[in-house]
Amino acid sequence: MEDTKILPQALHNAIEHISQLPGYGERSAQKFIENLLQLPKGESIETIRALLDMIDKIHPCIECGLLTEEDKCKVCKDESRDRKIVCVVEESFDAFAIEKTGKYKGLYHVLHGRLSPLEGITPDKLNINSLIKRISSNNFKEVVIATNPTVEGEATATYLYNQLKKFDITISRIAYGLPFGASLENADSFTLSKALEHKVRL
Ligand SMILES: [Zn+2]
CATH class of the missing domain: 1.10.8.420 (RecR Domain 1)
Known part of the structure; x- marks a missing residue:
């Protein structure tokens, strides 16, 4: 100071x-x-x-963690959304960026961060247990891991994959179109919608 x-x-x-x-x-x-x-x-x-x-x-949605003004966010309350697919993001703003593409109609799950052992961010600090609970008690067909293409984002995706592979569910990862080191919330809608279109099965 x-x-x-x-x-x-x-x-x-x-x-x-x-x-x-x-x-x-x-x-x-x-x-x-x-x-x-x-x-x-x-x-x-x-x-x-x-x-x-x-x-x-503003507080996190009780279901998915997305920032909302009500108990449940607009996505969770919207009956027209595809309830068989859940997209995992680091922060709410990543989900807001994905919404702008208009290409994704499923649900979200917000981790509120990414794994970073150096900063003391271990799995228990993230919204991961509630994701596992949601997957065990819902009939999801697919989980799309949309953590950022950074070192921490990739490590988080790998960790999630290992936690989720025991479930009978398709696990995919957005990849194509996003340069490594980029962040979702700063990506333009075109790049982001390409990344979603070309998601790869893990
Ligand atoms: Zn929600």
Whole structure:
């Protein structure tokens, strides 16, 4: 932290809180605050109000873990979705990106992260037990593993495959079209829909 003698206390507190977010160091916290303070006061207050509102209303779906405002998300509640197929993603935003392609009509399961032993993210920290429970108690025909094509995403996919292969179910992995190291939420819809179309059986 910078010299707190000249750094106003309120600024110090804000930076400290934001820099504690995973993936946010002190520099990105400072950048966020600089940008926020450059906005007209009314706009920055609206921004923070939107964040408060979001924290108050948004929580994971009790069924699939997708971020929602209700107990069950819109996908889980939609009777027209294909209930025989479940797509496993790292984060809700990956599922939102897949939805934008309009190519996928099944259900989702959100892990809320990816395996990363170095960061202490072990299988018990992820939403994996509830996936196994869902697969044992539903008549799914296929699981599509759509973790990101990164080292951690691949390790997570392999782990899931080993956990799920005992079930009488097709396990596929999206692959084609996504460059290694990319993330789903940043992929364009075309690339992502190709990746879904060309999923491979594991
Ligand atoms: Zn749901």
